[in-house]
Amino acid sequence: MEQALEENKTVTTKEEPIKKKRLDYIDVCKFIGIFLVTYCHIKEKGMDVDLIYSFHLPMFFVLAGFTLNVDMPFKDYLFKKVKGYLVPLLFMDLLSVLVDLGFILYYKDYSRITIQYFLGQIGPIVEQNRINALWFICALFIGILASYPLIKIGKKYKWLILLTFAGSLAWAIFFNNFAPGWINWSFDTAFFAVPFIIIGYLLKWVVDKFPIMMKGRLIPAGIGILLMGIGILLAYIALRNYNKHLALQAI
Numbered sequence: 001m002e003q004a005l006e007e008n009k010t011v012t013t014k015e016e017p018i019k020k021k022r023l024d025y026i027d028v029c030k031f032i033g034i035f036l037v038t039y040c041h042i043k044e045k046g047m048d049v050d051l052i053y054s055f056h057l058p059m060f061f062v063l064a065g066f067t068l069n070v071d072m073p074f075k076d077y078l079f080k081k082v083k084g085y086l087v088p089l090l091f092m093d094l095l096s097v098l099v100d101l102g103f104i105l106y107y108k109d110y111s112r113i114t115i116q117y118f119l120g121q122i123g124p125i126v127e128q129n130r131i132n133a134l135w136f137i138c139a140l141f142i143g144i145l146a147s148y149p150l151i152k153i154g155k156k157y158k159w160l161i162l163l164t165f166a167g168s169l170a171w172a173i174f175f176n177n178f179a180p181g182w183i184n185w186s187f188d189t190a191f192f193a194v195p196f197i198i199i200g201y202l203l204k205w206v207v208d209k210f211p212i213m214m215k216g217r218l219i220p221a222g223i224g225i226l227l228m229g230i231g232i233l234l235a236y237i238a239l240r241n242y243n244k245h246l247a248l249q250a251i
Contacts, residue, residue, distance in 0.1 A: 065200020143193025
């Protein structure tokens, strides 16, 4: 009898939730990207800084597209992105205000603590107009939200996604040339984010379709070096002829 009960317990026991497998190479790419961004902000000028600026932001956008999942309902998708991007961003913004307030209290400069002071601190957080080095998260967040319906609609027809890529890139270039200037929440840079996010999604589709692309280390490394070389060449041409490229939007 006891043995039967034990067997029944074994059968009715809930299965352990399946943990999502992390892609180590994605984490490595993000680490390298964060390191390069930090390096550029410290050094500020130099040919190496120009070269890094030519791909470090697009790299984050491509990685976001590579890991994009449009199979979930938009409500769940939105909640996940707000939790993953917006909440940490606002937390860091508020933390910076608290740190600034802490220095005021430390130096006993109490006369600065006024209503105008708090409005001056909270206003930029609401506007999100390049208030700190995390501004690109706004562009990434808006770009990811905009990419969801575009990829969802064209999921079965890759040519439609390619058409969307061309259209979004054309609009980004058009806006950058005829309506220069920053927009709150980095909508202007988000226009550039969408094409790169779509590239990342298509790259993931290619990798799934042709597993040999990720077989071993030499093939993906060679593809990565080739694409990086093309990106650096295009960035150099843009920098030489027009004195600007994507990263200069943030300066």
